[in-house]
Amino acid sequence: MSNYADVxxxxxxxxxxxxxxxxxxxxxSVIVLEANDNIGxxxxxxNGGGVRQSGRDPRELPLxxxxxxxxxxxxxxxxxxxxxxxxEGNLRLGKTDAHIKTLQGLTNSAVSCGLxxxxxxxxxxxxxxxxxxxxxxxxxxxxxxxxxxxxLTTLAYYRKAxxxxxxxxxxxxxxxxxxxxxxxxxxxxxxxxxxxDKIIVAAGFASRSILNSVGIDVPMVPVLLExxxxxxxxxxxxxxxxxxxxxxxxxxxxxxxxxxxxxxxMEPYAKPGSPVSSSSAASIACRGIMSYFxxxxxxxxxRTWAGWMDSCADHVPVISxxxxxxxxxxxxxxxxxGFGISPTVGLLLSELAMDTKTTLDLKALRYERFxx
Amino acid sequence: xxxxxxxxxGEFVPAPDDDMIxxxxxxxxxxxxxxxxxxxMYTLTDIRRFLRTGMGLCQGQTCAKxxxxxxxxxxxxxxxxxxxATARAPMRPIEMKVMANDLNEExxxxx
Numbered sequence: 433m434s435n436y437a438d439v440x441x442x443x444x445x446x447x448x449x450x451x452x453x454x455x456x457x458x459x460x461s462v463i464v465l466e467a468n469d470n471i472g473x474x475x476x477x478x479n480g481g482g483v484r485q486s487g488r489d490p491r492e493l494p495l496x497x498x499x500x501x502x503x504x505x506x507x508x509x510x511x512x513x514x515x516x517x518x519x520e521g522n523l524r525l526g527k528t529d530a531h532i533k534t535l536q537g538l539t540n541s542a543v544s545c546g547l548x549x550x551x552x553x554x555x556x557x558x559x560x561x562x563x564x565x566x567x568x569x570x571x572x573x574x575x576x577x578x579x580x581x582x583x584l585t586t587l588a589y590y591r592k593a594x595x596x597x598x599x600x601x602x603x604x605x606x607x608x609x610x611x612x613x614x615x616x617x618x619x620x621x622x623x624x625x626x627x628x629d630k631i632i633v634a635a636g637f638a639s640r641s642i643l644n645s646v647g648i649d650v651p652m653v654p655v656l657l658e659x660x661x662x663x664x665x666x667x668x669x670x671x672x673x674x675x676x677x678x679x680x681x682x683x684x685x686x687x688x689x690x691x692x693x694x695x696x697x698m699e700p701y702a703k704p705g706s707p708v709s710s711s712s713a714a715s716i717a718c719r720g721i722m723s724y725f726x727x728x729x730x731x732x733x734x735r736t737w738a739g740w741m742d743s744c745a746d747h748v749p750v751i752s753x754x755x756x757x758x759x760x761x762x763x764x765x766x767x768x769x770g771f772g773i774s775p776t777v778g779l780l781l782s783e784l785a786m787d788t789k790t791t792l793d794l795k796a797l798r799y800e801r802f803x804x
Numbered sequence: 805x806x807x808x809x810x811x812x813x814g815e816f817v818p819a820p821d822d823d824m825i826x827x828x829x830x831x832x833x834x835x836x837x838x839x840x841x842x843x844x845m846y847t848l849t850d851i852r853r854f855l856r857t858g859m860g861l862c863q864g865q866t867c868a869k870x871x872x873x874x875x876x877x878x879x880x881x882x883x884x885x886x887x888x889a890t891a892r893a894p895m896r897p898i899e900m901k902v903m904a905n906d907l908n909e910e911x912x913x914x915x
Contacts, residue, residue: 687856
């Protein structure tokens with residue numbers, strides 16, 4: 433079988449799979465190379481599933497707003513798999529006056545970007561979610577936010593891309609990219625050499641060393657993300673939840689289980705290597721969750737897991753072509769909030785790789801923003 | 805090991821026992837597991853993420869070996885070639901109110 437394709441994508445996470453699907457749909461031949469044995473083994477299948485606009489950096493906001501308007505509502509039909517998308521709003525909760533002030537600041541900046549988000553008091557918050565504790569003083573409320581199942585969405589993109597003829601190779605770790613006649617063209621793995629007219633690097637934190645092989649550096653570090661899931665219980669509410677204190681985030685899934693992400697504060701100091709849950713995170717999460725939702729005290733935790741975020745120096749991704757390296761397209765540094773924007777990013781990456789005009793302006797997410 | 809996810813494993817052929825429940829916590833059938841392999845889910849971790857096998861209350865303690873056998877037969881490989889999916893804490897389901905106990909506070913109570 434030929435090792436050549438129009439586009440070679442490094443990384444079979446949701447970004448790589450979404451890009452592969454969009455390219456294949458437009459008639460490109462695509463090869464996707466994944467270092468791990470499993471599809472989407474990084475942040476793609478380990479995140480909290482948020483599809484939210486509120487709380488986003490203004491540079492990223494147009495991407496998520498586009499996705500929520502144009503892609504997410506019909507994604508299940510498009511991919512032939514129910515990705516469990518809910519658009520039931522996002523409540524970002526506050527328990528102190530300082531929290532409310534933080535939320536007001538976030539809300540003001542989102543409103544100035546054209547987002548439908550507003551502050552609500554305790555009564556209105558409780559009307560939306562009757563399970564909230566009396567400790568909650570207020571919230572920001574974005575009715576068009578939501579969540580989806582990140583495992584299913586990632587694998588649905590993979591499945592559809594594969595059906596359209598995209599060739600995926602797992603266990604195929606990329607060592608470097610070689611330039612031929614001044615253009616990025618060859619991708620060298622531990623076992624093989626692949627060639628493409630265009631190369632998309634979407635390998636999470638591993639993108640850094642791969643990009644270094646052609647002299648490009650994106651300043652980012654791996655930061656641990658920790659998540660837990662409960663047993664299935666009867667449907668209670670389907671809003672996406674977050675807090676001003678950032679002590680937890682999450683939602684109830686179609687399955688009936690609650691998926692909650694947690695910040696223990698120790699993430700930057702996590703043990704390197706394969707991501708492992710810390711011994712304290714689930715306990716910290718439970719304390720936080722119960723103070724907002726006392727009704728969940730008897731719900732059982734069945735599983736905890738962790739993953740690496742590719743945390744970029746300015747907390748938004750690089751989605752960019754590279755002037756010094758023609759043929760190269762970079763998509764990394766998603767900083768823990770890449771899932772919601774991944775359908776839009778896949779579309780934009782297909783446009784960058786095909787040298788067509790991008791649907792959205794990507795100037796603010798270019799790689800040279802760190803060269804000042 | 806490089807795994808070509810487009811290699812030919814033959815067509816999905818329906819079988820009389822496809823309705824048999826394999827993962828009883830999540831009620832996943834043999835036919836769903838076999839069909840997922842033909843959808844490209846070539847590892848036990850892919851299968852688990854796609855179908856929820858082994859993600860219920862028993863965490864795969866009942867079905868993990870059965871799923872492994874079905875997937876290996878469908879792929880035409882030895883079960884020994886399939887990596888098991890990762891076991892995750894806690895080993896038994898634990899109520900949030902118990903998980904939330906602070907060890908330092910518990911110790912202080914007994915001092």
